[in-house]
Amino acid sequence: MARPLPPGVSQRDFSEALTQFAAAVGKEWVFSSDDDVDLYRDAYSPFWNEAEERIPSAAVAPDRVEQVQQIVRIAGKYRIPLWTISTGKNLGYGGSAPNITGSVVLDLKRMNRILEVNEKNHYALVEPGVSYFDLYRHIQEKGLKLWIDPPDPGWGSLIGNALERGGGYTPMRDHFDAHCGMEIVLASGEVVRTGMGALANARTWQQYKYGFGPYLDGIFSQSNFGIVTKMGFWLYPQPEAYFSGTVMVPKHDDIHALVDTLALLLNAGVVQGTTSVLNTASFGPPDPELARIRVGSSTSDLERYMAQKGLGYWTVDLPFYGPAKVIAAQWEHAKEKFSTIPGVQFRDGASYRFPLSQAELEKIPNPVPLGIPSLTTFAIGGPFSQGHMWFSPIIPMTGDAVIEATRVFEQVYKDLGNPTGALPGLPIWSFFARAFVIIYFFPIEHDVEKNRRNREIFKRLVKVAADHGWGEYRTHTAFMDDIASVYSYNNRALWRLHETIKDALDPNGILAPGKNGVWPRRLRRTNA
Amino acid sequence: MTSRRQVLQFGLAGAALLPVATYARAWPDASEDVAFYKLIVDERFPESLALARRRYGPSAPLTIIRGDVTSLWYEDLYFVWQRGPAPIAGITTSQSLFCLEMLARDAGMEVVRRQDITTDLVSWSIGVRRRAR
Numbered sequence: 001m002a003r004p005l006p007p008g009v010s011q012r013d014f015s016e017a018l019t020q021f022a023a024a025v026g027k028e029w030v031f032s033s034d035d036d037v038d039l040y041r042d043a044y045s046p047f048w049n050e051a052e053e054r055i056p057s058a059a060v061a062p063d064r065v066e067q068v069q070q071i072v073r074i075a076g077k078y079r080i081p082l083w084t085i086s087t088g089k090n091l092g093y094g095g096s097a098p099n100i101t102g103s104v105v106l107d108l109k110r111m112n113r114i115l116e117v118n119e120k121n122h123y124a125l126v127e128p129g130v131s132y133f134d135l136y137r138h139i140q141e142k143g144l145k146l147w148i149d150p151p152d153p154g155w156g157s158l159i160g161n162a163l164e165r166g167g168g169y170t171p172m173r174d175h176f177d178a179h180c181g182m183e184i185v186l187a188s189g190e191v192v193r194t195g196m197g198a199l200a201n202a203r204t205w206q207q208y209k210y211g212f213g214p215y216l217d218g219i220f221s222q223s224n225f226g227i228v229t230k231m232g233f234w235l236y237p238q239p240e241a242y243f244s245g246t247v248m249v250p251k252h253d254d255i256h257a258l259v260d261t262l263a264l265l266l267n268a269g270v271v272q273g274t275t276s277v278l279n280t281a282s283f284g285p286p287d288p289e290l291a292r293i294r295v296g297s298s299t300s301d302l303e304r305y306m307a308q309k310g311l312g313y314w315t316v317d318l319p320f321y322g323p324a325k326v327i328a329a330q331w332e333h334a335k336e337k338f339s340t341i342p343g344v345q346f347r348d349g350a351s352y353r354f355p356l357s358q359a360e361l362e363k364i365p366n367p368v369p370l371g372i373p374s375l376t377t378f379a380i381g382g383p384f385s386q387g388h389m390w391f392s393p394i395i396p397m398t399g400d401a402v403i404e405a406t407r408v409f410e411q412v413y414k415d416l417g418n419p420t421g422a423l424p425g426l427p428i429w430s431f432f433a434r435a436f437v438i439i440y441f442f443p444i445e446h447d448v449e450k451n452r453r454n455r456e457i458f459k460r461l462v463k464v465a466a467d468h469g470w471g472e473y474r475t476h477t478a479f480m481d482d483i484a485s486v487y488s489y490n491n492r493a494l495w496r497l498h499e500t501i502k503d504a505l506d507p508n509g510i511l512a513p514g515k516n517g518v519w520p521r522r523l524r525r526t527n528a
Numbered sequence: 529m530t531s532r533r534q535v536l537q538f539g540l541a542g543a544a545l546l547p548v549a550t551y552a553r554a555w556p557d558a559s560e561d562v563a564f565y566k567l568i569v570d571e572r573f574p575e576s577l578a579l580a581r582r583r584y585g586p587s588a589p590l591t592i593i594r595g596d597v598t599s600l601w602y603e604d605l606y607f608v609w610q611r612g613p614a615p616i617a618g619i620t621t622s623q624s625l626f627c628l629e630m631l632a633r634d635a636g637m638e639v640v641r642r643q644d645i646t647t648d649l650v651s652w653s654i655g656v657r658r659r660a661r
Contacts, residue, residue, distance in 0.1 A: 035657070375597055376596045376598060379597075379624070
């Protein structure tokens, strides 16, 4: 099968570029056969087997920065778009497939060195191919008292996940915020280090973020302005203990006081890990009677039923990390604050002291909130599907916003006939400070019609969210332009600024064209 | 010729099947003419064990999971696959297979057989990529 060429590139130029890539990295690390390049297909593509499915032309796998520099210079010469991946596990957001068909995947998985782990100052410096499993194994083998903060699942890249602004569960849950210092290869091939790394003999590159002058790290996240080849991360000192407490409130309208108190505790640092607010009446444990009551019953009926069952209408789990005495005091303080809500109940949950023994570890159903990477998320049962994607709007951390967003999005599903497989009403997460994110699950199936339908629903949700002032924090390549278009304040001023930066840093438009709606000048009119 | 993709993860000059004797325990499957390093079943589904016993024999050493392949990979397959491709087989959910497929891919292997058994279970084997160049 003839592989697609990069847009606007002749076969002759492409072949020459591949030859030059091979000279740079070794021919065994340039992949152009179907057998090899098909491995970069998005396993969760919402365009599976459709003409719109984005397919690479080839892939190249360097193992050091100097090779990355050579590759971008070659790509620039022939105007070949490069799509950078780290471990290629960005499932639900595009996986390892590019944004435009014909791109060459720049696979950084071979750049998998753990360059430094500093136990005293609690940081690590890694390359893009280092997964959470890799760093965890390194720390365990060295006996270091450090925690990482893995997402679900743990096979992804620390750098890849942080650059996509992913989140986890421990106090270091905002992965981009937890980074300190990066090294970037620009489209020109030049290498830049940010923060204190810009000092020639930097001694605090992974300790002080800002360096001197403009702080540019953010522009390399969720962007196509450069290729990150090293990144520092702050790690969490192994805590003495962990405790989880559950708060249950009985009434629908208790959500306001529940969230207000939660926000206070989170913003004051009393609760430091990720929490999730759950409407137990809508999304609790399987209960046929509850399922029957949900249809056509009043809120009061639901409240009565949940009270009879000893369950709250709303619940939130609070994770505490730190010295045992301190977290015991924090839980007592939290209970005191929530006790202003009539009928509130509390339940003590899991409690651990660290380090855990192997026997203790084997009994933990989900170790991820304890800084232990896992694939357990795949063991959770659910509707049969060949994958998923996420609709994930950010909403204010208020009870009003929880009620409104839930109502608005459920109405969209109802208006569209409650399509099979799409699940409204999921927990509301505090992965990031000061705001909630709702994460809606969309199944992907190897069924063209079902995928088309789900894409329509997704786009409708994006528009409805924007109409209400809610934007997504991250998305699949299939929807990047849709979501970028709703960030339209002042005639798309921010995206016009992105384009100005893009044109300055990448005039040939070779780095991930169109990623998150940022198109290079030569492709802008036809795509944006 | 060995596919270049087979050596991507570990930078080996070439990949080869480990001899059966290298495995502490290896179970042959006559229908596939290969010996498997692991035979994996999901104990949440009794039919998974029953079907495995029927296919591989009552005394075949089975590796039991409950959907989660983390320990199997992290403590075992990770090290074995670093030395070279080691075929495995199982009767599990498609989600478990997906995880193993993605991990095996980095070791130069692929799903070589897949058969849906029920809405929950799939019978499969993972081996060396057959479409090697």
